[in-house]
Each structure stands twice: as C-alpha cells, then as structure tokens.
Amino acid sequence: MDRDSVAVSGVGAVSPAGLGVHALWRAIEDRRVLTGPVTRYDLSGYPTQQAAEVPPGAVAALDSLVPPHESLAARYLAAATLEALGDAGLPAHRRRGRLGLFVGTVMGTRPLLDRAIGRGPLGVAERAWARPDELLAAVRKVVTVDGPAVLLAPGCSAGNEAIAAGAAAVASGEVDVAVCGGADELSLEVFAFFTSMRALAADAIRPFDAGRRGTMPGEGAAVLVLERAGRVTARGRAPLAHVLATASAADAHNLTQPHPDGAGLIATIQTCLDRAGVEPDDVDWVCAHGTGTPANDAVEARAVAKALGGRRRPVLSSVKGQLGHAEGGAAALEAVIGVRALAHDLVPGNVTLVDPDPECAGVDLVEPAGRRGPVRRVLSQAYGFGGAVCTVLLGKGTPDAR
Amino acid sequence: MPASVAVRGAGLRLSEVEDLAALARRLSDAPAPAAVRRFAAPDTVLAPVERGVYGPVEPRLPARAGSRGLRSVPHESLLALASAADTPTRPEARTPDDTTAVVWASSTAGLPEYATVCAEASTLDPGFVAPALGPASAYNGPAATVSIRLGLAGPNLTLTGGATAGISAIAEAMRLIATGDASAALVGASATVTRWSLTAAHDHLTPAEGAACLALEPSAGPGIQLRECQRTDLVHATARVIQAAARPETRPDGLVISTLDAGLVDALASGQPFPVWHVERSLGDLGAAGGFLAVVGAAALCAAATSPTKILALAVEPCGSTASLEVSSS
Known part of the structure; x- marks a missing residue:
C-alpha cells in the first residue's frame, strides 16, 4: 500500500x-x-x-x-x-x-x-x-x-x-x-x-x-x-477504501439537458481510468447518476458503454430508485454506498427496474436483487443542471485488492 | 496546487469602476456616495425598503457573449457572463479540445429566483410556477452561463459562503490546473442586491452588486502572478501577516482585506510598515465576491505600480475562517 x-x-x-x-x-x-x-x-x-x-x-x-x-x-x-x-x-x-x-x-x-x-x-x-x-x-x-x-x-x-x-x-x-x-x-x-x-x-x-x-x-x-x-x-486502523482518482469537466451545452453524447461524462470516466492506471474491465460497479428521467438515463447508459468499452459490458445500477435524488447529498451518499459495496463485495441492484430500456442495452443493468462477488473498484459519477460533471473512482481499503 | 499561476487578463462589471486602474484608485479613495434605491418583493409580506447601494450595474454584454436566448437569464448571470466575456483568454480557449475551467463564487446567485418560485408556489396553483426560474434558483447559474455561452468544457465549479469563497475559488482553479483537469481557468465572482438579499444584509456596510473575472493560466514569463494560497483560521492568518511583515525579504508592499469587520482591519493595519486596503469600505458588501475582489484589487495595485510589487490578499469571515493569497508583479 x-x-x-x-x-x-x-x-x-x-x-x-x-x-x-x-x-x-x-x-x-x-x-x-x-x-x-x-x-x-x-x-x-x-x-x-x-x-x-x-x-x-x-x-x-x-x-x-x-x-x-x-x-x-x-x-x-x-x-x-x-x-x-x-x-x-x-x-x-x-x-x-x-x-x-x-x-x-x-x-x-x-x-x-x-x-x-x-x-x-x-x-x-x-x-x-x-x-x-x-x-x-x-x-x-x-x-x-x-x-x-x-x-x-x-x-x-x-x-x-x-x-x-x-x-x-x-x-x-x-x-x-x-x-x-x-x-x-x-x-x-x-x-x-x-x-x-x-x-x-x-x-x-x-x-x-x-x-x-x-x-x-x-x-x-x-x-x-x-x-x-x-x-x-x-493509528492502528485500516483504510475503508481509497480514492484512486477524480476528474471534473463540463458539458457546456444546456442549463437543464445533458449533452446528447454525454461528452463531459465520457471525458471524466476516461481521465479517472488513466489516472488510476486501470482498464475498463477493472471497474466492478458503475454507481450511476441514474435519475430516472427520460432525458438522462439513455444518454448516461450510452456514454458509460462508450467510455468503458472492454471485454464485458459495464456493470451499472442506480440507487436513486431507492433513495430518491438527494441533490447535493446524492453523490456523497452514493460514494458512501460505494465504500460499503467495496467492503461487502455486493453490487447493489436496480431495485425498481421492471422492463430494461433497450436504449440502455450497452450496459449490464444489475438485476434488482444485486450481485455478490468481488468488488474491487467502484466508479461513481455525478452531474446536473448547469452541465458540471465530476466522477470519482474508489478502490478497496485492503492493500492486496488494489 | 501549483506553486503559482499567471493572470492573463481581467474583466470587470463594478459600479463606477471601469478597469483595473480605476479599481486601484477606488481602493485608495474615500468611499463613494451610495445611490439610494427602492427594493420591493411583490406577493410577499416583505415591505419595500430604501437603501443606499453601489449599483445598479448594467451587464453591457460584449459581442463574444452572443445576444440570442438571454431574455430569461438572471441579472447576476448576465453580469458574470459580461465580465467573463470581457476577460482576455488564450486563443486555444476557443478550440473544441480545450479544457479551460470556469470557477465562480457568489453568495447571492439564484436567490431572487428561489424566492420568486416560493412566492409563485404560494400564490399560484401547484404546477404553475415558471419552469425557467427553477433551474436558475441554485447557486451555479453564473458558472453554468459562462461555460455554456462561451463553450468552455473544462471543469465547472461554483463556490458559495462568505468572503473566503472568493479566494478559495482561485485556490480550486489552481488545483484544477495543477491536476491537469483544466488547461487554464476563468475565475470570477459576482453579487446582486435585491429585496431578498437585503433580508440578510449587514447594517453597517453598503450592499453592492457587480462581477469580476480573472483569466488564469500556468505560470509563464513576466506579469502578475498568484501564489501561496493559505486557508486556515484567524490565528494562523494573523501570524502569517505578522511574520511576513517582520522581515524585509518577506514583507509585502501592501495588504488588501475583505472582511465585514472594520475593527479587524484597523487591528491588522496598526503599526504595519505598508498600506492596508479594505474591500468592503471601498466597494461595499459583495458577499463571497469580496474575497475575490481582494485579489483583483491586489492585482490592480500591482499593475498600477511602477516597480515589482507584492501584495497580500486576505479574506476573513465572522466565524474565523480565512483565506489568503500572494499577488505579485515582476
């Protein structure tokens, strides 16, 4: 470490x-x-x-x-x-x-x-x-x-x-x-x-x-x-997780609508991977912004699929179906959930998902039950009105798993 | 944070201050008389008040900002856009792959829009508040407007709070340049005066409106440089001033302070071998923009000097948080 x-x-x-x-x-x-x-x-x-x-x-x-x-x-x-x-x-x-x-x-x-x-x-x-x-x-x-x-x-x-x-x-x-x-x-x-x-x-x-x-x-x-x-x-304590990378950008497009190509999101994801020196397949969970609005989710899924194109589709879910959108609190809550997901090796599910949108087929939408399995890296992205985008890549707290 | 960044240019929209030279004079002159204006908030219990303020300030948008689609853009965002569009930037800032950041500080952005939505929610049926007002009712309207209108796809950050936010905005822009998130940055701050902002205004200061913007880029060559940002408590900040003043090689040529407390300015100025300027005395209360104007004011004083000059900019909040930055010319 x-x-x-x-x-x-x-x-x-x-x-x-x-x-x-x-x-x-x-x-x-x-x-x-x-x-x-x-x-x-x-x-x-x-x-x-x-x-x-x-x-x-x-x-x-x-x-x-x-x-x-x-x-x-x-x-x-x-x-x-x-x-x-x-x-x-x-x-x-x-x-x-x-x-x-x-x-x-x-x-x-x-x-x-x-x-x-x-x-x-x-x-x-x-x-x-x-x-x-x-x-x-x-x-x-x-x-x-x-x-x-x-x-x-x-x-x-x-x-x-x-x-x-x-x-x-x-x-x-x-x-x-x-x-x-x-x-x-x-x-x-x-x-x-x-x-x-x-x-x-x-x-x-x-x-x-x-x-x-x-x-x-x-x-x-x-x-x-x-x-x-x-x-x-x-202090005799073990880190709960590591902040492997962060990246910021903006869509510079529209006050309320995301860029149709998700330009800012793609840029921040790629920068996070570059900075941490990891491959797209090394990301075990993408904690989506996933607001549930028609305008957001298809754009986000396409952008993530493009930015994380590897051997497998990126594994993605949003916790907003459970928690609502806490605005300024949302990304921090999601980062805390990311820290717990790394510790418990559980990818939270899209709990309210009934009928996956075919437009989101480029990503692997986690079933409502969630998935147990190694979670070594969590990518959590956030953006909103105004077009600012910030993405955080978290890694496990234990040294061997980083 | 990089050791230093260079100031490429500035854009100002301040009451009766046209450029950096006028700003340097204004800091040294006796406070200007404030124009008495009437402020009202229809559909609320707030009674109209008359108050002396520095303003109004007209945006006077330069052509670069465009003119279409601005009808529903709030006044503070227009002031921000005008000051940013007036700020000289590198030619690369207009290329598609450029990552110039926009970092803005404001205490008042979105305040009248938030209050108007609340007033409409009280007086209209549910679902009938003006849809354009809501997204403009957060703090990030100025930064978003600058980014969208000028096509700047680098990081987009808004800081709010008290005077230290204005200096922290520069610190965060320096951080974004250092990490490579941004190739350069337009950093600015703004304030507006409305019946709503007056509910929280300080009685002993003149409320003011306006905007200012600096173009920052990785340090290169002569010109005005910003360095040594420190964000700490009042004890440590006071120690910085005293220690710097004690030795000729570290002694600044002046100190520009943004604080609501004139007594603190007098205390810090007492016995110093250099002049001390007080932003709020000269320019009025601009909230978070006060700290930013301490830096712009220091840059203006450096630019007006005939020899290499070093001025410390300091912001102090009532809670004791401080931020300081060294501004120098070579």
Missing part, C-alpha cells in the same frame, strides 16, 4: 433510511424503496406527492446528537460529520493535524424559505435562508476547523466535487484530514419547479427502465473522512 495514497478512513450518513451508515447500507441490502408520500409539506393539489424523506423519528433524534439549527441540511451534515469522524477514530476537537471541510450542496439553507409557502403572500421570517455559510454553522459548533472551509455548489455534482477538492487537499499536504461530503434537505421549491417541468414520477423512480417517468427529490447528508493512508495505519 502506498502510504501517501488518499484513503477513506471514516464514513457517516443521514438518509431516508434514517441516521447512520448502517441503516443506509441495510436499506440497500434489503432492497427497500424509501420513496413515499411526503409528510413534511402539504402537497395536496400537486399532481404527484412523493419524495424520499428522512423519517420524522430520525429528524427528532437529531436533537440529542447535534446543536439546534433552523436548517435541517445543516443538522444532517453535522450528524454525518460526527459519525464519520467517530468511524475514523478521530476526535472532533483537540486533534493533531489540520482539518478542512469540503461540502457540496445545491440549495444549502434556502429551503428555510419553503416553510413560508402557504396560501397568499409569502411570509419571510428567517434570515439564514439567504446566508449560504449558515449550512456549515452546526458543523462548526461540533468540529474545530483550522483548514479550509469550502462550500461547493456546482449543481448535483456537488458531493463528488467535494471529494475531489478534499482528496487534492490531502494529497498536497494542505490538510491532514479532509471532511468531504454533501447535504441538502427536501425542498418544496424544488418540488414545485420539478412539477412545472413535468420531471416527477408518480409511483416510483425507475432508472434505466423503458417505463421511467421521472425522478423524485430526496434529502440527506453523507460524509467521507479522507487522510493519507499512512496516517490511518499509524
């Missing part, structure tokens, strides 16, 4: 499965679909009323874990950070070494304004909704940050961009510990404009299915603690 390689030493998550990575991974293993009727907002009158919420019990349980803050996303992030630092065996305060915070989000604290949506003129009470740095306020109360505190908001690639920025900061020696993640809470604003764009599914998100009708908003936060591998082993 290269002592200077960038290792994942801890993970944390708040998701529609509840609090903690264990709950998240159990839901993935048990193939639970966590989308359902929204309880937080009154959606009567909307043509669809489904999303993926962090359960009310888990939200209530945050009271005993993290400081109060009006923003749920800020509290999700603080809870996931505390879990990840605990998992890494690092104290939140009185640490040795410099710690940096790299957090991705799409809407940050803006959903505080959603609570004013009702009938008639919009009531506006909170000020934090217009202050983006408030997203980090709860984390700052529980973790001493003496390095960079970077809030990345490039669209839905946010979580991967946070991992890329944090991994680079560890590799360059700018920080000893990078807390990298993403967070967003369920936004009624997003739900309203997705409704007007006719982008929402009514019953289930079915990524890569011929009958897919759209996506659903989700929410949550996930955090990966990154350090040099040598620092982790010096």
Whole structure:
C-alpha cells in the first residue's frame, strides 16, 4: 500500500433510511424503496406527492446528537460529520493535524424559505435562508476547523466535487484530514419547479427502465473522512477504501439537458481510468447518476458503454430508485454506498427496474436483487443542471485488492 | 496546487469602476456616495425598503457573449457572463479540445429566483410556477452561463459562503490546473442586491452588486502572478501577516482585506510598515465576491505600480475562517 495514497478512513450518513451508515447500507441490502408520500409539506393539489424523506423519528433524534439549527441540511451534515469522524477514530476537537471541510450542496439553507409557502403572500421570517455559510454553522459548533472551509455548489455534482477538492487537499499536504461530503434537505421549491417541468414520477423512480417517468427529490447528508493512508495505519486502523482518482469537466451545452453524447461524462470516466492506471474491465460497479428521467438515463447508459468499452459490458445500477435524488447529498451518499459495496463485495441492484430500456442495452443493468462477488473498484459519477460533471473512482481499503 | 499561476487578463462589471486602474484608485479613495434605491418583493409580506447601494450595474454584454436566448437569464448571470466575456483568454480557449475551467463564487446567485418560485408556489396553483426560474434558483447559474455561452468544457465549479469563497475559488482553479483537469481557468465572482438579499444584509456596510473575472493560466514569463494560497483560521492568518511583515525579504508592499469587520482591519493595519486596503469600505458588501475582489484589487495595485510589487490578499469571515493569497508583479 502506498502510504501517501488518499484513503477513506471514516464514513457517516443521514438518509431516508434514517441516521447512520448502517441503516443506509441495510436499506440497500434489503432492497427497500424509501420513496413515499411526503409528510413534511402539504402537497395536496400537486399532481404527484412523493419524495424520499428522512423519517420524522430520525429528524427528532437529531436533537440529542447535534446543536439546534433552523436548517435541517445543516443538522444532517453535522450528524454525518460526527459519525464519520467517530468511524475514523478521530476526535472532533483537540486533534493533531489540520482539518478542512469540503461540502457540496445545491440549495444549502434556502429551503428555510419553503416553510413560508402557504396560501397568499409569502411570509419571510428567517434570515439564514439567504446566508449560504449558515449550512456549515452546526458543523462548526461540533468540529474545530483550522483548514479550509469550502462550500461547493456546482449543481448535483456537488458531493463528488467535494471529494475531489478534499482528496487534492490531502494529497498536497494542505490538510491532514479532509471532511468531504454533501447535504441538502427536501425542498418544496424544488418540488414545485420539478412539477412545472413535468420531471416527477408518480409511483416510483425507475432508472434505466423503458417505463421511467421521472425522478423524485430526496434529502440527506453523507460524509467521507479522507487522510493519507499512512496516517490511518499509524493509528492502528485500516483504510475503508481509497480514492484512486477524480476528474471534473463540463458539458457546456444546456442549463437543464445533458449533452446528447454525454461528452463531459465520457471525458471524466476516461481521465479517472488513466489516472488510476486501470482498464475498463477493472471497474466492478458503475454507481450511476441514474435519475430516472427520460432525458438522462439513455444518454448516461450510452456514454458509460462508450467510455468503458472492454471485454464485458459495464456493470451499472442506480440507487436513486431507492433513495430518491438527494441533490447535493446524492453523490456523497452514493460514494458512501460505494465504500460499503467495496467492503461487502455486493453490487447493489436496480431495485425498481421492471422492463430494461433497450436504449440502455450497452450496459449490464444489475438485476434488482444485486450481485455478490468481488468488488474491487467502484466508479461513481455525478452531474446536473448547469452541465458540471465530476466522477470519482474508489478502490478497496485492503492493500492486496488494489 | 501549483506553486503559482499567471493572470492573463481581467474583466470587470463594478459600479463606477471601469478597469483595473480605476479599481486601484477606488481602493485608495474615500468611499463613494451610495445611490439610494427602492427594493420591493411583490406577493410577499416583505415591505419595500430604501437603501443606499453601489449599483445598479448594467451587464453591457460584449459581442463574444452572443445576444440570442438571454431574455430569461438572471441579472447576476448576465453580469458574470459580461465580465467573463470581457476577460482576455488564450486563443486555444476557443478550440473544441480545450479544457479551460470556469470557477465562480457568489453568495447571492439564484436567490431572487428561489424566492420568486416560493412566492409563485404560494400564490399560484401547484404546477404553475415558471419552469425557467427553477433551474436558475441554485447557486451555479453564473458558472453554468459562462461555460455554456462561451463553450468552455473544462471543469465547472461554483463556490458559495462568505468572503473566503472568493479566494478559495482561485485556490480550486489552481488545483484544477495543477491536476491537469483544466488547461487554464476563468475565475470570477459576482453579487446582486435585491429585496431578498437585503433580508440578510449587514447594517453597517453598503450592499453592492457587480462581477469580476480573472483569466488564469500556468505560470509563464513576466506579469502578475498568484501564489501561496493559505486557508486556515484567524490565528494562523494573523501570524502569517505578522511574520511576513517582520522581515524585509518577506514583507509585502501592501495588504488588501475583505472582511465585514472594520475593527479587524484597523487591528491588522496598526503599526504595519505598508498600506492596508479594505474591500468592503471601498466597494461595499459583495458577499463571497469580496474575497475575490481582494485579489483583483491586489492585482490592480500591482499593475498600477511602477516597480515589482507584492501584495497580500486576505479574506476573513465572522466565524474565523480565512483565506489568503500572494499577488505579485515582476
């Protein structure tokens, strides 16, 4: 093992499965679909009323874990950070070494304004909704940050961009510990404009299915603690995974539509493989962006098939059928699931897939049950409105399997 | 992060500041009077307010940005696009295989669009909010608009938060150039003033709108260079200033600070053998763009100097996070 390689030493998550990575991974293993009727907002009158919420019990349980803050996303992030630092065996305060915070989000604290949506003129009470740095306020109360505190908001690639920025900061020696993640809470604003764009599914998100009708908003936060591998082993711990490569690009095409050839995605996948020195067949799971919208999935499947053309079709699935689309939290949640997939040698299935889209035939769509077998490398890609793309390649934590 | 990057050019859309020379003068002059404007937010409980601000700033889009299809593009994205399109770049930036990155910082991008969707969701039937507003209601509108309109397929990154985001945007662009993700970068920052942004505005500062952009490329030859980005807490940042000032060989020729706290500027300026400029005093409160303008201001002061000059740009947030960067001319 290269002592200077960038290792994942801890993970944390708040998701529609509840609090903690264990709950998240159990839901993935048990193939639970966590989308359902929204309880937080009154959606009567909307043509669809489904999303993926962090359960009310888990939200209530945050009271005993993290400081109060009006923003749920800020509290999700603080809870996931505390879990990840605990998992890494690092104290939140009185640490040795410099710690940096790299957090991705799409809407940050803006959903505080959603609570004013009702009938008639919009009531506006909170000020934090217009202050983006408030997203980090709860984390700052529980973790001493003496390095960079970077809030990345490039669209839905946010979580991967946070991992890329944090991994680079560890590799360059700018920080000893990078807390990298993403967070967003369920936004009624997003739900309203997705409704007007006719982008929402009514019953289930079915990524890569011929009958897919759209996506659903989700929410949550996930955090990966990154350090040099040598620092982790010096504490007597084994890395959970390694960040083998990251790559960023843009479609430069359209605000809401992906490039029809998936140009940015293909570029980032090829760059990741080149940087890690691996072949397309060495990728055991492609954790897809897979939003379930008609516009996205066929483009994505074609781009992955082209970028990973090897002896076998790339093995691909999306967890958004189970978790919804957590926006800024999505890529970070998927990276945490990738870390667990590497540890448990399980490729999660396309749980809601019924009728595979023939347009996606270039990839090997994982059956709903998932697949047991060696998982040595996971490629996880994220992109979104605005055209920014960021892809992350993760490898096993154990040295022999890299 | 590479040791240094070179500044190829700058584009500005600031209130009554046309170019770098005017920016250098503005930093040293007494604060300009602010024009009082009225801000309203229809269909909400927010009462209209009158407030002195620096602005409005008209985009004045150069031909390179194109003119079609811009009707629904938000004002802040137009300011960003105008400043970016005005920034001189390498000729290669317009070739298909080029990977020039766009990295942008803003605290306010998408804010009026987000609020307008919420107001429409309150007053209209479900499903009737304007579809064009939603995708523009996140923070990444300026970076996306610059990338799409100028055809830049390199990495596309948006940073938000307080003043340090403006310097971190440069740090991340330097990282993307160093890793090879980007061949060069257009880095910028922007701010707009609306009734919505005023709900979070600081009473003791003049809110301001505008945009600025720098073209960065791998360091080569003479000109203005950026190096030594440090992102840390206030204690370490203060130590950097004191240590640098202590020895003639490391002493900067000046310090440009972006902070909401004028008292902090006075404390850091006290007893220093070099001048200290305060971005928010001269240009007003531009949120995340304040940190970026500390760097652009330092570059402007270097460009205005007649001999090789080294100026430290520093951003400090109320929470104690800081970012600093050395700007020098040869």
